[in-house]
Amino acid sequence: MLNQAADIDQVLAALADPTRRAIVERLGSGPASVTTLAAPLPMSLPAVVQHLQVLERSGLVVSEKHGRIRTCRLDPTRLETVEQWIADRRSTWERRLDRLGEVLDKPGQQPPKAGMK
Amino acid sequence: MLNQAADIDQVLAALADPTRRAIVERLGSGPASVTTLAAPLPMSLPAVVQHLQVLERSGLVVSEKHGRIRTCRLDPTRLETVEQWIADRRSTWERRLDRLGEVLDKPGQQPPKAGMK
DNA sequence: TCAATACTTAAGCGCGGGCTTGACTGATTC
DNA sequence: GAATCAGTCAAGCCCGCGCTTAAGTATTGA
Numbered sequence A, B: 001m002l003n004q005a006a007d008i009d010q011v012l013a014a015l016a017d018p019t020r021r022a023i024v025e026r027l028g029s030g031p032a033s034v035t036t037l038a039a040p041l042p043m044s045l046p047a048v049v050q051h052l053q054v055l056e057r058s059g060l061v062v063s064e065k066h067g068r069i070r071t072c073r074l075d076p077t078r079l080e081t082v083e084q085w086i087a088d089r090r091s092t093w094e095r096r097l098d099r100l101g102e103v104l105d106k107p108g109q110q111p112p113k114a115g116m117k
Numbered sequence C: 001t002c003a004a005t006a007c008t009t010a011a012g013c014g015c016g017g018g019c020t021t022g023a024c025t026g027a028t029t030c
Numbered sequence D: 001g002a003a004t005c006a007g008t009c010a011a012g013c014c015c016g017c018g019c020t021t022a023a024g025t026a027t028t029g030a
Helices: A004-015 A018-028 A034-038 A045-058 A077-105 B004-015 B018-027 B034-038 B045-058 B077-105
Strands: A061-066 A069-074 B061-066 B069-074
Touching (some): A004 A018, A004 A045, A004 B004, A018 A069, A045 A061, B004 B018, B018 B034, B034 B045
Antiparallel strands (some): B061 B069
16 A cells, blocks of 8 residues: 555556547446547557557556457546545645635734735 | 646646655645755756756646745645546546446346356 | 458657756855 | 855756557457
8 A cells, every 4th residue: 555656656647648538538438449449539549559558557447358349448446546645635735725824814923024915 | 728638637747757746745744945855856956846847837836936045835726626637537437337336236127147146 | 261350469760758967147155 | 256055057868658550360240
């Protein structure tokens, strides 16, 4: 649970690409084959396969092959990790900023050098 | 509000790097100067500055220079956008998966080919 | 069995990311 | 005013990313 850093790394890097986010959104409405996923994308099929490999390495997508078609679907668990990471930090910062705001609203303790109008 | 894609792109790309996440975590405990941020990092100061530029372009960090020192701090608003994006998708997928689970729990409609013990 | 389908593998190319070193500017301290 | 400190700018290096084309492998339907 400490090597979570590498996981987050991979998930964020995977999601940082617009094409891969498009694939992820498409998979949000249900599983799909490689060719289906590739159809609307303005690139060759091997390129899409490479994007899918990135998504699969990151754990966001899982796939299984039946016959000659590979079906891909989402696995939301990994996303939960990242969402948690972000939410944790954001709430911490905002709490900090709120406290800072309170201090600034109470003049008399540590007067800011510039007036606050 | 439609060009949010580019913003998300930048924020995710910025957070996909471990060094930049370390900077972000450090800034979570309060503003800091460039040199302070660079101190624990195993790289040259210009390298850190470049990371800070990425963070600043993404909107995660803001900075201002007083005299010869530049003070950096976090701006949580951009992070909210990404958290929202992730949360939206995750909840959608999980709802989908839940519905799928319900269907599988109600045999008689579309019997799965394998028994579920 | 032959042809079409659905990938898969491999090689290669251009570009940008992350890092370095070296030289420089501007603020502060002695 | 010289030395130091904090940061900036510029050039260059290396490697991985995103993409391509070309050729190969199974699977499937006629």
